[in-house]
Structures are given as C-alpha cells and as structure tokens.
Amino acid sequence: MRITNRMLTDAVLTDISANARRMAALQQQLSSGKRLRQPADDPPGVERALTYRAALTASQQYLATMESSLAWLTATDDALGSATDVLQRAHELAVQGANDTLGPSQMASLAAEVNQLLEHLVALGNATLRGQRLFAGLRTDTNPFTLNPGPPTTVTYNGDAGPMQREIDIGTVIPINVPGNTVFPALFAALINLRDHLQAGDSTAMRTSDLGAIQSGLDSLLAVRADVGARMNRLEAARERQQLLQDHLGNLKSQVEDADFEQTVTDLAMAEAVYKAGLASAARVLQPSLLDYLR
C-alpha cells in the first residue's frame, strides 16, 4: 500500500483530536463531578435520574408534612393533657363536694374554683398552634368554643367536624386533628353541672351523677390521647422510613448522575498518557522525509 504524506498528517490529526476529546470529556466529568451532562450521554440513566429527582422532591415534602403534623399532634396532646389535669382537679373538688360535711360558704368557694376550671377548659378548647385553633375542625381561623355565662351556662361550638387530612406518603392520607365537638362538650357539661350543684349544695347529685360524668370525661380524654399518641407513633415510624427512602434515593441518584471519582481519575491518567504518546509519535513521524537525507 502506498503511504502518502496527507495520510500520515490526516491520521495523526484525527487520532490526536480524538484523544484530546476523550481527555476533555473526562476532565469535564471530574471538574463537574457529573457523569451525565446531557440526555444523550445515557438516555435510560437520565430517565432514572429524573425519576429519582422527582421522588426526592416529593419525599422531602412528605417529610416536611410529617414534621408539621407531628408538631400539630404534639400541641393537641399537650392541650388534652392540660384538660386532663383540669378534670382531675374537678374530680378532687367533686369528691370534696360530695362529702355532706361542707358548709354553704365552703361549697360556694369550691363552685368558684370549678368556674375557673371551666373557663380554663374553654381556653384549652381554643388552644392554638401558630395562630391555628387545634380543636376547630377545619375552621381553624375562629375560636371553636364560646362560653355563654347564662344562666343557664352554655358553651357553643363554632367549629366543624372536618378532619384535617395530611398526605404522608403516596396515597397515604391520615387525619391529624381532633375536632373539639367530639371531646369537649361532655367535659364542659360535667363542669357546669358540678359548679351548679356545688352552688346549690346538692351533694347527692354530685355523688350520683357528677363524679361519674367527670370520670367518664377523664376516660374519654384518655381514649382520645391514646389515639393521638398512636397517630404520633405512626408518623414517627413513617418519618423514619421516609428518611431511609430519601437516603436511598439520594444514593441511587448519585450513582446515576455522579462521576465515579477513582475510575475517572484513572481513566483520565490513561487518556493523558495516550494523548502524550500520540503527540510524541506525531513529532517523530511527521518530521523526516527523504529530503532530510539527500544532499
């Protein structure tokens, strides 16, 4: 085969520029840390990368939702805990009042304390988290309970029965609130009755109905708090799982998108050696011709 000068120079040029291109691509991978620069680099890889990215943003949002839901449930539990304290104190007062030995003035002072407890309980029913009423159902921008002094004393509910639904994972929706009308009205009624009976000195009624009503109020509070606690446990477990999923997705995304550092450095060293060898051989091949040896 005839080898001509153009062939030599052309071949040297294409090979050296191919080597330089390979080196530049590796260098870019190293400097950007990314293996995927554009969809054509690895179309299925890019599809996976986009899927992981979407799942990651959703996962972050689920985590944020769970954090705020846990805060809401914790505040709910705190308020219900305080309500339990109120009822326990009312129970003590009812036990004292049920005792026939108290005089009317002592009864009246007990009634005054129960009235305080009632007002405190209404305040607890209107408890807020960041300005939102915990027990108003979905109408969180207005106080759910208003105390009408009467007589007869009543407490009206301005909220609704709406559950606050939160999506904590794809398709998993749980209610995070306790609508006040499921818990508080019975408690208010028990306290109002106790106060009225104390004022009337009706220790029989206290024995026969008020003690029982307060006790069942405490029981219902306990049941609601157990339910709230169960939801918090569920959220915490889900949060842990979501966190693991997020770490996992992050790893997968990195595997698809990021350059393998050791591998790339090795490849780059190799490409550099090949490039230099190409330059050196070009310097040898291109220079001499027969003319160098003829005089």
Added chain:
Amino acid sequence: MTSAFFGLELALRALQTQQVALDVTNHNVANANTPGFSRQSAVLATTTPYTLPGFNRAPGAGQLGTGVWAAAIERARDGFLDIQYRAEVSTQRQAEVARDALEEVQVVLHEPSDTGISALLGSFFGAWQALASDPSDSATRDVVVQQASALAAGFNRATQQLSTIQQRLNDEVALTATEINSLTGQLTALNRQIVQVESIGQRANDLRDQRDLLLDRLAELVPIATVENSNGSVDVTLGGHALVTGTTADTLTTTPTGPGGLWEVRFASDSVVVSATSGRLKGLLDVRDGNIPSYRASLDTLANTLITAVNGLHTAGYGLDGVTGRPFFAGTDAATIAVDPTISADPRRVAAADAPNQASNNAVALALAQLRHTMSPPPESAYSALITGLGTDARGSQALAENQALLVQHIERRRQVVSGVSLDEETVNLLRYQRAYEAAARLITANDEMLDKLINETGIVGR
C-alpha cells in the same frame, strides 16, 4: 542507415520528455496539500520504431528504436472510491447536522438539572404539597403562585427556544439550496471546459480534480448520482431527477409551502419537490420537520393536560376569600400557559378548600398535589419520556455521525492511497528524471563530439 543527426534528434526528444516528467513531478510536489488533487504521472512510451528500408531483407538489425515521448499525462484516480465516498459523506453530513441541532435542543431543555422543567414540575407539585399541609398559611399560597409562574415560564421559554432552533434550521435550508445552485453552476462551467480540452485529445486532469471536488461538496449537501458522458462531461441526478445535464443545471428554488410556512425546496424546471434521502438538506429537514415539532407537541400536550387537570380541580375549589369557580392556569399549550392573572393578583384566591370558610380545608390542594401521581400519564413521567426520547435521538445521531466519520475517513484514506502525493516517491522521481535528463544531455554531447570528429577532423590528411 540512419542519418548522422538521428542520435541528436533522439537525445533532444529524451531531454524534452524527461523535462515533461520533471514538470509533472514538480506539479505533484507543489500540490501535495491541495484538496482534491490527484497525483499525476507522465506516461512515457517509446516513439515509433524505425524499420530500415530494404528490397528483400533488411540490411541491418531492425527495428531501430527512435527514443521516448510523453504519450499522456494521467491522474491516479479510482472512480469507484469517489462513488463510495460521496454516498457515505452524504449520510455523515446528515447525521452531523442532526447531532448538532439535537445538541442545541438538549442545551435548551437542560436536563438533568435543578433548573429544567422536570425540576420546575417537582417544585410546582411540592408547593401544592406544602399548601396541603398548611392550607391556612398565606405564605404557602405565595409559593404556589411563584412556582406555578416559574413552571409556566419554563414551558414558554422551552417552546420558544425550540421554535428559534427550528427557524434557524429553516434559514439553513434556504442557504443549502443556494449553495447547491452555486455548486451546480460551477459544475456546468467545468463540464464545458473539460469537453473543450478533451475534444482536442488532451486530458483535463486538473479540471477533473476540481470537478470531483465540487461533486464531493455537492454530495455533502444532497445525495447525488453521477454519469460520465463519452465527451467527458458529467451528468448529475438528485433523487432520480436531473440536476446537472452537461452544461445546463436545474436550479433549486425555495417556496414557503412547507409545514408551518417553512421553506420547501423544489426544482425550478417542473416545481417537483426535492426528495433528499441523505445529506445536509435531509438532516436539516428531519430535525426541522420531525424532531422539533414532535418535542414541541409533547410539551404542548403536557402543558395542556396539566392546565386541564389543574383547572378542573381548582375551579371546583374555594379560595381563602370563599369564592369558587376560578381557573388556576390561563392558556392552552406550552406557549400560552400562564398563571391566571386573577390568581396571581392575590394568592389568597388560590383554592385549597372544597368548601367555603374553612381555613384548614385542604381537599383541593391535596388533590392537586396528588395529580403528580394520579394524572395519566403522570406529568413528570411524560416529561421524562420526552427527555429520554430526545436523548435517544441525539445519541443515535451522534453514533451515526461517529460511524460515518470513521467510514468516510477510511474511504478517504483509500483515496489517498491511490491519489495522494507521497513526497518520498516524488523525490525519488525527481532524482530519476533529473538523472535521465542529465544523461540525455550527455547523449547530445557524445553525438556532438562524434559529429565534431566527423565534420572537423575527418578528411584533413595533408592539411
């Protein structure tokens, strides 16, 4: 017997012939780097030998050689390689044009990244998720409006930039047609010159090289077939339609009759639409009329289904002001999608609730956030399918361009084997012809000395 001056004549012809061969070598060396140049060689042949006259038998040995002449100057060229080269270079240019345009599309859509439409879709649904978990907060509504505006702007920008690329490709289609006309014009001129030169028995080597170079360049633009006529002119056909016939060329015209008012390339003679199966023109048309409209259609479908789905839920919802029936997005496709001005004027109008006067009602926001998974196909998957399709197209054209480059390089190498100038070879030829020239000169000297002997020193006895 030959004449006394026979030797001088012969030596003179030898001198002249070696001179011609030297000149051919000079020409080769001078054009070692000229694109399209084919190495030439002087075909040396013996001149007609001389038969000594005689009645019955020759009085001497016969036939007597009369020397050398340059019978022809040939160019080293393999027409079959030219045909192969032109077919492959057509496909190479087609793939390269597609590769470059798709590269640009990839830059415009910029995936995977934190700023592309896929990230914007993620942030958009994320904002609804955030609103669903805090529906009474007005700050989360602001975020929803901002992210939705960013997404809409992302769609607007992407489709606008795709349209810009399409317009640029369209301009290039017109330029390519102009370039083809310029090349065919030059080809007809060369055909005329070559026919003139060769009709008087010479070989138009350099003109043929120029013509082959023009044909190579024409083949980069459109796939061509060539037929050489007996008079030396070349006819060129494009997709079976005559393009150059001898000294006349059919010009190409562009009319705005293609899809969307884009240029369509037609033959001027009969208005037949040019059908290119490869070459730059084919690459331009493929991306202009195939890839880009398909990507834009995907974006439009995605934007349209998103607008319909979001508005369907949003119009049924209630804003913080208790008003219902408001659409969230305006527009119908990727170019027109925007957050409805009523909504963007006051983010409190974002409808998160499915009933009025419930600050924490998030039913609509939740359903909107869930569109991410409940739409069929999910918008992020639809977009990622578009990107994967783009990636596959781009990778395909890259691979084809790379393969064709290797193939063309290989054929070009084989052409160089046949037609290329080897300086070593030419140097040796130079020496060879130079030495032959010197020897021929010496022949003249020898003949001269012989004649001198005969004329000046013979018959002078007694002088």
